Amino acid sequence: MTADQLRFSGQRFTVEYHLQGSAADARRRADLLCIDQTVEAADHVIPPGPIRNELLGRVEQFEGLDDEVHAASLTFPIELLDGTMSTLLHMSFGMASLQGGVRLVNLILPDVALTRMAGPRLGIAGLRAQLEVPARPLVCAVLKPLGLSPDALATLAYEFALGGVDLIKDDQSLGDHPFCPFEERVSRCAEAITSASKETGRTCLYAPHVFGPWPKLLERATLAKSAGAGALLICPGLTGYDAVATLSRLSAPCLPLILHPDFLGSHYVSPDSGIAPAVLFGLLPRFAGADVSIYPTYGLTYPITHTDCRGIAQACRTRLGMLSSTFPTAAGRMNASRIDEMMALYGSDVVFILGSDIRREPTQIRDACRTFRRLIETAHP
Amino acid sequence: MTADQLRFSGQRFTVEYHLQGSAADARRRADLLCIDQTVEAADHVIPPGPIRNELLGRVEQFEGLDDEVHAASLTFPIELLDGTMSTLLHMSFGMASLQGGVRLVNLILPDVALTRMAGPRLGIAGLRAQLEVPARPLVCAVLKPLGLSPDALATLAYEFALGGVDLIKDDQSLGDHPFCPFEERVSRCAEAITSASKETGRTCLYAPHVFGPWPKLLERATLAKSAGAGALLICPGLTGYDAVATLSRLSAPCLPLILHPDFLGSHYVSPDSGIAPAVLFGLLPRFAGADVSIYPTYGLTYPITHTDCRGIAQACRTRLGMLSSTFPTAAGRMNASRIDEMMALYGSDVVFILGSDIRREPTQIRDACRTFRRLIETAHP
Numbered sequence: 032m033t034a035d036q037l038r039f040s041g042q043r044f045t046v047e048y049h050l051q052g053s054a055a056d057a058r059r060r061a062d063l064l065c066i067d068q069t070v071e072a073a074d075h076v077i078p079p080g081p082i083r084n085e086l087l088g089r090v091e092q093f094e095g096l097d098d099e100v101h102a103a104s105l106t107f108p109i110e111l112l113d114g115t116m117s118t119l120l121h122m123s124f125g126m127a128s129l130q131g132g133v134r135l136v137n138l139i140l141p142d143v144a145l146t147r148m149a150g151p152r153l154g155i156a157g158l159r160a161q162l163e164v165p166a167r168p169l170v171c172a173v174l175k176p177l178g179l180s181p182d183a184l185a186t187l188a189y190e191f192a193l194g195g196v197d198l199i200k201d202d203q204s205l206g207d208h209p210f211c212p213f214e215e216r217v218s219r220c221a222e223a224i225t226s227a228s229k230e231t232g233r234t235c236l237y238a239p240h241v242f243g244p245w246p247k248l249l250e251r252a253t254l255a256k257s258a259g260a261g262a263l264l265i266c267p268g269l270t271g272y273d274a275v276a277t278l279s280r281l282s283a284p285c286l287p288l289i290l291h292p293d294f295l296g297s298h299y300v301s302p303d304s305g306i307a308p309a310v311l312f313g314l315l316p317r318f319a320g321a322d323v324s325i326y327p328t329y330g331l332t333y334p335i336t337h338t339d340c341r342g343i344a345q346a347c348r349t350r351l352g353m354l355s356s357t358f359p360t361a362a363g364r365m366n367a368s369r370i371d372e373m374m375a376l377y378g379s380d381v382v383f384i385l386g387s388d389i390r391r392e393p394t395q396i397r398d399a400c401r402t403f404r405r406l407i408e409t410a411h412p
Numbered sequence: 413m414t415a416d417q418l419r420f421s422g423q424r425f426t427v428e429y430h431l432q433g434s435a436a437d438a439r440r441r442a443d444l445l446c447i448d449q450t451v452e453a454a455d456h457v458i459p460p461g462p463i464r465n466e467l468l469g470r471v472e473q474f475e476g477l478d479d480e481v482h483a484a485s486l487t488f489p490i491e492l493l494d495g496t497m498s499t500l501l502h503m504s505f506g507m508a509s510l511q512g513g514v515r516l517v518n519l520i521l522p523d524v525a526l527t528r529m530a531g532p533r534l535g536i537a538g539l540r541a542q543l544e545v546p547a548r549p550l551v552c553a554v555l556k557p558l559g560l561s562p563d564a565l566a567t568l569a570y571e572f573a574l575g576g577v578d579l580i581k582d583d584q585s586l587g588d589h590p591f592c593p594f595e596e597r598v599s600r601c602a603e604a605i606t607s608a609s610k611e612t613g614r615t616c617l618y619a620p621h622v623f624g625p626w627p628k629l630l631e632r633a634t635l636a637k638s639a640g641a642g643a644l645l646i647c648p649g650l651t652g653y654d655a656v657a658t659l660s661r662l663s664a665p666c667l668p669l670i671l672h673p674d675f676l677g678s679h680y681v682s683p684d685s686g687i688a689p690a691v692l693f694g695l696l697p698r699f700a701g702a703d704v705s706i707y708p709t710y711g712l713t714y715p716i717t718h719t720d721c722r723g724i725a726q727a728c729r730t731r732l733g734m735l736s737s738t739f740p741t742a743a744g745r746m747n748a749s750r751i752d753e754m755m756a757l758y759g760s761d762v763v764f765i766l767g768s769d770i771r772r773e774p775t776q777i778r779d780a781c782r783t784f785r786r787l788i789e790t791a792h793p
Contacts, residue, residue, distance in 0.1 A: 037591050070557030073768030082559035117650035120675050128677025129708050131715040176451030178463035210418050244654035245626035269498035271652030273625035294501050296509025301682035334512040387454030
């Protein structure tokens with residue numbers, strides 16, 4: 032095949048960057064990204080014809096946001112995507128990430144490319160249907176701290192479930208430690224939650240943390256499902272995003288996925304580089320298959336703003352082809368005092384992740400959960 | 413099991429951070445990392461006994477580098493590691509990454525923990541033995557640009573191999589595209605290189621790019637080996653580091669691994685946060701199993717310095733228990749004019765990744781490679 036036998040459909044996807052530097056410098060760098068993100072080669076290595084005319088990126092829009100920050104909108108042929116997260120990440124930020132002063136701020140895929148992404152298995156509507164909670168925010172409790180035995184965690188899970196929370200997730204620190212083996216912990220906690228659910232008559236889904244290299248990750252997910260887990264917690268920063276997409280696509284173990292931002296911080300903490308929160312905690316989890324996306328909440332010590340969180344929620348829930356939507360979360364030392372503020376920001380389609388405050392009185396965890404849920408129900412517009 | 417039945421050996425691993433802020437603020441944040449990197453819970457949730465006394469991180473050293481940057485050395489029990497990369501990344505920078513103003517600058521594992529890491533399959537000595545190149549720097553050519561057909565890439569590979577390079581790697585952009593399917597490309601290029609090797613009498617290893625979700629990644633690696641590949645190129649930023657470790661550990665396809673920094677940039681570009689280059693491009697690839705680690709070279713447009721590159725080389729090659737060493741690389745528009753400078757920095761244990769310059773005269777690629785290799789041989793101290 033010679034280069035001119037290459038055929039492109041003409042359909043392109045869009046990647047938006049913010050570039051640091053003067054207009055001339057930023058424009059030069061945008062032009063260079065068209066090459067670096069595709070062929071990454073000097074001009075004399077790029078043959079004439081379709082590689083040069085169609086395969087390379089194109090700067091479609093370029094404008095100054097201020098003297099030293101410029102927005103560039105680039106497009107690339109959809110033939111360079113393959114429906115995997117890794118190829119999408121490579122095409123949008125693979126080499127661009129290495130430059131510094133380049134921030135990935137948006138990804139716009141045409142429907143034909145969106146359709147190939149894994150997407151959430153259940154999404155907001157599906158998870159609500161499974162939980163039989165049609166309208167109010169969901170409440171999620173967390174099993175911690177690391178160091179407790181399976182029995183101690185199961186006792187805690189039982190209290191949370193009796194308190195009427197919708198979801199109970201492992202802390203991301205829970206693994207397969209000698210003092211708390213994965214299989215024993217997951218079985219005990221799942222049993223405890225099932226038992227409490229029978230008492231309350233409410234569905235409560237348990238999301239154990241699955242982790243580690245493939246195929247161990249899949250074994251753990253399968254084991255979790257067999258033991259009675261109703262969801263899975265996974266950290267794409269550690270496993271890679273395609274592990275999430277694969278779990279979302281598999282016909283078994285077929286559980287909704289809660290994504291945790293562990294090890295993803297480098298991408299968002301510097302405002303001049305990396306990946307904007309709406310992409311990192313909204314679009315990417317959603318493309319990969321997050322039913323729930325956890326991320327740092329504004330107003331604490333994390334370098335994330337109210338506007339960032341609004342952008343994440345928008346990316347989680349806006350129409351994107353046939354992709355189901357993802358629950359954004361109110362996480363990080365979350366307690367009753369922030370309910371109104373969070374619902375003003377997010378509305379009802381949000382998951383509250385309960386912080387340590389719910390355990391202020393160790394003998395009254397169940398009541399504290401009930402109180403929190405009542406507040407959520409009352410606050411519901 | 414109650415909390416006081418927890419047992420720790422007392423052996424701990426060390427994680428070093430640079431923290432932005434005044435001495436008081438940085439110290440407070442170091443203390444908080446002891447909690448966030450382990451139990452991530454409020455004080456009233458942490459039981460007395462071994463969780464509090466042994467499981468939590470400890471600030472072992474703390475000192476000011478200047479008024480606004482402080483170095484903190486923390487230790488954690490080795491029982492919190494499990495030999496996987498994902499657990500190591502979680503324990504060293506999982507939650508810390510989300511804070512901003514925290515930079516991971518070193519990881520010191522005791523031998524018992526090092527022994528559990530995958531490590532390079534061949535390392536510098538093993539790769540030299542396989543190539544029968546005992547002392548000089550290695551030379552690696554790159555198949556590009558994306559858009560060429562398998563035949564065109566094979567023709568290029570043939571020229572490189574006749575030119576006597578030691579390694580020929582796919583560009584990280586080469587995937588499984590309709591215009592250049594993975595299987596056809598890898599077979600054609602491997603055949604061409606084998607054929608040229610017979611003519612030259614020299615070993616030349618071909619490293620196709622393997623990518624995508626597990627188990628597809630493993631299928632591609634296995635197929636590559638069957639087709640005659642002698643190494644593999646892999647991007648841990650896309651696949652996750654544990655995919656690298658698994659490939660390094662497997663008894664088949666058992667090929668040396670070349671790691672590419674695609675999508676890893678966010679971790680290093682901001683000097684105040686993320687991960688120092690010596691860790692990101694030195695220690696982590698080496699722990700995971702890189703025989704060769706590729707990273708951006710100083711003196712171009714990347715935010716990386718001569719000192720950073722020296723640190724990477726040190727991390728690649730210093731004694732670390734029984735772990736084999738990793739080849740650092742001189743990459744990024746590399747040409748003859750930088751040989752002396754690179755060898756002054758790296759010595760002979762380095763791989764030169766040839767840039768587009770080697771193809772300045774399309775009909776004389778073979779000669780250009782021969783000339784470059786002669787220069788490397790002459791420059792050899």
